[in-house]
Amino acid sequence: SQTIHQWPATLVQPVGSPLSLECTVEGTSNPNLYWYRQAAGRGLQLLFYSVGIGQISSEVPQNLSASRPQDRQFILSSKKLLLSDSGFYLCAWSVETGGRETQYFGPGTRLLVL
């Protein structure tokens, strides 16, 4: 069965520090991968998605970036964190079959920027 991991689970970082959040998926090949941010326990904001290694699409311009160095690894980064980057970051994967796609989510990383 498929499993998705995210780490760290919780992170407290000072403003201006760098960020690296990692997401890995097991048990599937060539998944679509997504990074979402959820602010204040509310709706989901799509940040990045990837359909393959090295292929990243950005949905919202900001000081975050994403990379996909391996098929089942997705990394969210920042060179300098802002206070507004605080939130709950969710990674998701999906596989499309016959045009039908379902997203499955990881446990999330809570980021607090002080």
Added chain:
Amino acid sequence: AQSVTQPDIHITVSEGASLELRCNYSYGATPYLFWYVQSPGQGLQLLLKYFSGDTLVQGIKGFEAEFKRSQSSFNLRKPSVHWSDAAEYFCAVNTGNQFYFGTGTSLTVIP
């Protein structure tokens, strides 16, 4: 533009009572529809999904949802709510190109 609306930000029900969470979508064709549940501090868990066929779909944890094309709705129901159902519920739509999520409905269950 495509969108998903969950009209109820917060709902409170008594344990054992029935539950219905509303979801409406805006899309020209029949979308693929999903309900997810999120417990505090956790990721989203898939409850059920509709792709085609029978418009009443069964999910995990005793939940079901009904797709009504005429009303552009996909409401989530449960006949008897348990205290452990207290969580945030998200409706989502996949148009074939992109996923759209509603803003969520927070469910409180009182004893």
